[in-house]
Amino acid sequence: MRPERGKEATAVSAPVVAVIMAGGRGERFWPLSREVRPKQFLPLTGKETMLQATVARLRSLVRPEDTYIVTGERYASLVRQQLPQVPAGNVLAEPQGRDTAPCIGLASLFIRRAHPERDPVMLVLPADHLVTDLEAFRRTLEAAVEVAQAEDVLVCIGIKPTRPETGYGYMKCGEPLGMGNGEIAVYRVEKFTEKPDLDTAYTFLRHGGYLWNSGMFVWRLSVIERALAAHLPELASGLVTLAARLETGSPWADVFCRLPRISIDYGVMEKTEEAVVITGAFGWDDVGTWSALSRVYQKDALGNVVAHHTASRGDKHPPARPILLHSRDCVVYNGHRLLAAIGVEDLIIVDTDDALLICRKHEEQRLKELLSQLRRDGLEHYL
Amino acid sequence: MRPERGKEATAVSAPVVAVIMAGGRGERFWPLSREVRPKQFLPLTGKETMLQATVARLRSLVRPEDTYIVTGERYASLVRQQLPQVPAGNVLAEPQGRDTAPCIGLASLFIRRAHPERDPVMLVLPADHLVTDLEAFRRTLEAAVEVAQAEDVLVCIGIKPTRPETGYGYMKCGEPLGMGNGEIAVYRVEKFTEKPDLDTAYTFLRHGGYLWNSGMFVWRLSVIERALAAHLPELASGLVTLAARLETGSPWADVFCRLPRISIDYGVMEKTEEAVVITGAFGWDDVGTWSALSRVYQKDALGNVVAHHTASRGDKHPPARPILLHSRDCVVYNGHRLLAAIGVEDLIIVDTDDALLICRKHEEQRLKELLSQLRRDGLEHYL
Numbered sequence: 001m002r003p004e005r006g007k008e009a010t011a012v013s014a015p016v017v018a019v020i021m022a023g024g025r026g027e028r029f030w031p032l033s034r035e036v037r038p039k040q041f042l043p044l045t046g047k048e049t050m051l052q053a054t055v056a057r058l059r060s061l062v063r064p065e066d067t068y069i070v071t072g073e074r075y076a077s078l079v080r081q082q083l084p085q086v087p088a089g090n091v092l093a094e095p096q097g098r099d100t101a102p103c104i105g106l107a108s109l110f111i112r113r114a115h116p117e118r119d120p121v122m123l124v125l126p127a128d129h130l131v132t133d134l135e136a137f138r139r140t141l142e143a144a145v146e147v148a149q150a151e152d153v154l155v156c157i158g159i160k161p162t163r164p165e166t167g168y169g170y171m172k173c174g175e176p177l178g179m180g181n182g183e184i185a186v187y188r189v190e191k192f193t194e195k196p197d198l199d200t201a202y203t204f205l206r207h208g209g210y211l212w213n214s215g216m217f218v219w220r221l222s223v224i225e226r227a228l229a230a231h232l233p234e235l236a237s238g239l240v241t242l243a244a245r246l247e248t249g250s251p252w253a254d255v256f257c258r259l260p261r262i263s264i265d266y267g268v269m270e271k272t273e274e275a276v277v278i279t280g281a282f283g284w285d286d287v288g289t290w291s292a293l294s295r296v297y298q299k300d301a302l303g304n305v306v307a308h309h310t311a312s313r314g315d316k317h318p319p320a321r322p323i324l325l326h327s328r329d330c331v332v333y334n335g336h337r338l339l340a341a342i343g344v345e346d347l348i349i350v351d352t353d354d355a356l357l358i359c360r361k362h363e364e365q366r367l368k369e370l371l372s373q374l375r376r377d378g379l380e381h382y383l
Numbered sequence: 384m385r386p387e388r389g390k391e392a393t394a395v396s397a398p399v400v401a402v403i404m405a406g407g408r409g410e411r412f413w414p415l416s417r418e419v420r421p422k423q424f425l426p427l428t429g430k431e432t433m434l435q436a437t438v439a440r441l442r443s444l445v446r447p448e449d450t451y452i453v454t455g456e457r458y459a460s461l462v463r464q465q466l467p468q469v470p471a472g473n474v475l476a477e478p479q480g481r482d483t484a485p486c487i488g489l490a491s492l493f494i495r496r497a498h499p500e501r502d503p504v505m506l507v508l509p510a511d512h513l514v515t516d517l518e519a520f521r522r523t524l525e526a527a528v529e530v531a532q533a534e535d536v537l538v539c540i541g542i543k544p545t546r547p548e549t550g551y552g553y554m555k556c557g558e559p560l561g562m563g564n565g566e567i568a569v570y571r572v573e574k575f576t577e578k579p580d581l582d583t584a585y586t587f588l589r590h591g592g593y594l595w596n597s598g599m600f601v602w603r604l605s606v607i608e609r610a611l612a613a614h615l616p617e618l619a620s621g622l623v624t625l626a627a628r629l630e631t632g633s634p635w636a637d638v639f640c641r642l643p644r645i646s647i648d649y650g651v652m653e654k655t656e657e658a659v660v661i662t663g664a665f666g667w668d669d670v671g672t673w674s675a676l677s678r679v680y681q682k683d684a685l686g687n688v689v690a691h692h693t694a695s696r697g698d699k700h701p702p703a704r705p706i707l708l709h710s711r712d713c714v715v716y717n718g719h720r721l722l723a724a725i726g727v728e729d730l731i732i733v734d735t736d737d738a739l740l741i742c743r744k745h746e747e748q749r750l751k752e753l754l755s756q757l758r759r760d761g762l763e764h765y766l
Contacts, residue, residue: 031723320762325753326746338738338765340414340753343746344730351739355721358741363709363726370708370723379703382721 014220016145017066017120018058019107022051022079022127023097028289028367031355032333035383040128041078044307045287045296051127052082057134061141062123068092068110069127070103095253100215101267102259105228105239109246111221121148122224124217124264130296132283140280143184144218147177147278154227154269155218156189158211158277159284164201167288169194169213169265171277189275194265211277213265214284223274231271235260289364290348293331302328322349331361355382397603398503399528400449401441402490405434405462405510406480411672411750414738415716418766423510424461427690428670428679434510435465440517444524445506451475451493452510453486478636483598484650485642488611488622492629494604504531505607507600507647513679515666523663526567527601530560530661537610537652538601539572541594541660542667547584550671552577552596552648554660572658577648594660596648597667606657614654617643672747673731676714685711705732714744738765 026039033039040051048056055067064085069092071079076093080086092106104124111120123141131137144155158171174190192213196204204210219227229236238259245252260267269275285295297305304324322332322339330344335351348364350357359367374382409422416422423434431439438450447468452475454462459476463469475489487507494503506524514520527538541554557573575596579587587593602610612619621642628635643650652658668679680688687707705715705722711729715722718734731747733740742750757765 031721320760320765323753323756323760325749325756337736338414338762339741340738341741342749342753343743344741347727347741349741353720355723356734356739358722358724358727358730358732360726366708366725370706370725373706373708377703377706379721382703 014118014149015066015115015120016062016123017111017115017221018055018062018068018123018125019104019111020051020054020067020069020125020127021100021103022069022071022075023094023103024126024128025097026128027371028364030367030371031352031357031382032350036074037078038075039287041075041082044128045130045293049082050129050287051079053131054125054127054129055083055086057131057137058123058125058141060138061145065090066114066120068107070094070107071127072097094256096257098256098259098261100264101228101232101235101262102238102256104224104264105235105259106242106256108221108224108228109239109243112225112243113246115221119220119222121145121218121220124219126215126286128287129214129216130283130285130287134282136282137280140184140278140282141218143186144278147186147276148218148220148223151177151276152223152226153219153274153276154223154272155186156269156275156277157214157216157218157280159214159280161201161205161210161212164198164205165212166195166198166201168286170196170201170204170210171213171275173209173211173277177276184278184280186276186278189269189277192265192270192275194270211279213269214280215265215286216280217264217269218278224268227268227272227274232260232262232267235262235267290331290333290350290359291361291364293333294329300324304328304330304332307331307333329361397501397532398449398498399445399506400451400494400498400503400604401438401445401506401508402487402494403434403437403450403452403508403510404483404486405452405454405458406477406486407509407511408480409511410754411747413750413754414735414740414765415733419457420461421458422670424458424465427511428513428676432465433512433670434462436514437508437510437512438466438469440514440520441506441508441524443521444528448473449497449503451490453477453490454510455480477639479640481639481642481644483647484611484615484618484645485621485639487607487647488618488642489625489639491604491607491611492622492626495608495626496629498604502603502605504528504601504603507602509598509669511670512597512599513666513668513670517665519665520663523567523661523665524601526569527661530569530659531601531603531606534560534659535606535609536602536657536659537606537655538569539652539658539660540597540599540601540663542597542663544584544588544593544595547581547588548595549578549581549584551669553579553584553587553593554596554658556592556594556660560659567661567663569659569661572652572660575648575653575658577653594662596652597663598648598669599663600647600652601661607651610651610655610657615643615645615650618645618650673714673716673733673742674744674747676716677712683707687711687713687715690714690716712744 022040026033029039068090069079073093079091170193171189172191173187175188177186242252242255319336320338322334325342327341328345330347333350346361348359405423409416412422451473456476462474553576554572555574556570558571560569625635625638702719703721705717708725710724710727713730716733729744731742
């Protein structure tokens with residue numbers, strides 16, 4: 001980091017803290033991802049779980065004692081088990097998922113208590129994304145930290161779109177800020193567009209100057225505190241009550257459960273004048289669905305992707321590699337059994353010890369329907 | 384049975400014996416059917432195994448002590464276990480599968496030893512076919528027995544074709560014999576056509592007067608003995624040697640393994656002038672492939688067939704019914720795990736404890752390829 005502006009003298013000495021949002025249910029990765037162990041706690045894209053990989057990526061930027069994990073109550077012990085280096089008190093258990101604004105608000109209270117006299121820079125990161133270029137990721141975050149230290153802005157990490165994805169939010173880049181560390185550009189955000197239709201997404205892609213909202217944010221604690229007060233006053237006032245409970249060591253679950261259920265994108269980023277975007281190019285993928293593994297794993301000559309069953313490392317008999325005969329463009333996650341496919345295409349095949357999914361690609365959105373039916377049919381133990 | 388002709392006086396008193404051919408490997412039903420337990424030993428179409436059902440269907444016609452099962456050496460104990468009512472000595476273990484003519488020849492030797500002074504009527508039946516109308520089946524066999532007792536003919540049970548099947552043999556009906564018990568017609572066979580191409584099969588279907596060769600035969604012992612001697616002299620002479628070994632209680636495996644490898648269809652039926660066909664209409668299916676279950680089981684509104692996992696009756700937790708969302712024309716055989724399919728069609732999905740098959744219908748012939756690959760890859764334990 002190169003101190004260039006007035007504020008750096010104090011800002012550099014302020015700690016960098018990380019808030020990892022690990023409360024997702026991972027339903028789109030059923031049947032591998034289950035209620036008792038959602039996606040972020042699985043080694044879906046490598047040997048570490050996605051949560052472990054997320055924390056490991058921050059190693060050079062954030063100390064373990066400045067790393068906070070926000071998760072659901074039922075996952076707190078799993079988080080502590082997967083991240084023994086993080087202090088147990090930094091694992092914040094939400095009594096109920098209420099979207100990202102309350103999640104970030106809760107974390108900000110704990111960070112404020114840990115650093116009452118200072119103004120840390122907060123990194124906010126989902127626990128279940130994939131990053132393949134770790135060095136570029138580190139450089140981008142360093143640049144974002146620099147910007148957040150120097151300016152009263154809410155920095156969003158933007159990703160250059162590579163396909164007309166309709167499931168993401170897009171940001172239109174406005175005035176360049178001429179900041180960042182050299183090759184990394186920073187812009188005011190002119191406009192947010194959440195989940196455009198396909199035509200619009202194509203237009204954005206052709207037009208250029210649009211970036212995907214990665215859901216990763218960087219800001220100073222004081223800046224997000226002010227932004228929550230300005231744009232989500234009800235949430236902010238709930239947080240004041242919650243802070244008082246924390247102060248006296250009283251239970252706070254009831255207060256949290258009454259906080260407005262809203263995302264930081266809708267609640268703050270789309271309203272504020274302070275949103276800026278920094279361009280990230282570090283092999284990012286949110287790995288949102290089984291199909292996404294086609295982008296993440298290497299394909300065979302016929303476009304098939306086989307995800308390794310890394311959870312079986314302790315097995316006496318490692319599972320046989322799936323046999324895919326005359327089959328193309330499939331995504332296969334095999335369990336302990338032999339899996340053989342003949343003459344099929346465009347299928348997602350996921351084999352686990354007690355449940356098996358065979359789903360046509362592009363029908364993945366129907367997984368929700370399937371899970372509803374499991375509930376209806378009294379098969380909750382498969383969720 | 385209505386004695387009408389000269390020979391009946393003696394013939395009626397001759398016993399009816401059954402030879403059940405249970406030596407198949409059932410490869411087309413992998414992974415449910417395995418080398419250690421092929422199709423005929425599985426409850427594929429009901430609560431009993433196909434072998435048990437085959438024997439049960441003959442209950443009113445053949446006594447257990449006149450029932451012979453020819454199978455592979457490795458299956459002899461399984462046969463005895465599944466058919467405790469059949470004398471252990473009636474389970475004939477082939478040291479090697481050498482097609483149906485040697486199989487029938489071997490059985491004829493044992494039947495001759497059991498009935499040296501008489502001329503029993505022999506029913507020859509595959510162990511792995513399905514019959515749904517048991518009463519019609521019984522009437523057809525009774526008529527066939529009557530014909531075989533009355534005439535020196537080789538009776539084949541013919542099935543009226545319902546589709547242009549290219550995997551079966553067809554028989555052209557010639558001169559009617561005016562026999563059979565009333566509604567059941569008997570014809571000389573004018574011509575055999577084995578596995579016609581699709582155009583020819585369509586022609587047969589349109590033309591009429593063709594019947595499928597069901598692989599079920601009825602004849603007197605003396606008639607098949609003479610036919611083997613006339614049309615397969617090498618086999619017949621081998622059987623003489625084999626009979627001598629049996630007489631002295633000597634091992635006979637080496638003799639059997641040198642018998643010509645040939646089917647009764649090619650070796651005898653297509654050559655003889657004595658072939659007649661009796662029309663059977665009793666809900667027959669040879670259940671030759673997974674797709675065949677579409678004909679055997681009831682379909683849901685979208686054309687899916689779910690075969691029940693009857694082998695699990697002893698299970699503490701019966702398997703959940705497969706969930707097929709927006710899926711059509713699939714054949715599903717589920718194991719102990721939950722099976723969910725979304726948006727797929729024309730698939731065969733077979734789930735077993737250690738192996739899983741997903742195969743496009745009409746690509747079933749590639750199962751052989753798959754099994755070869757398993758051998759090549761050192762995965763014989765899945766065969």
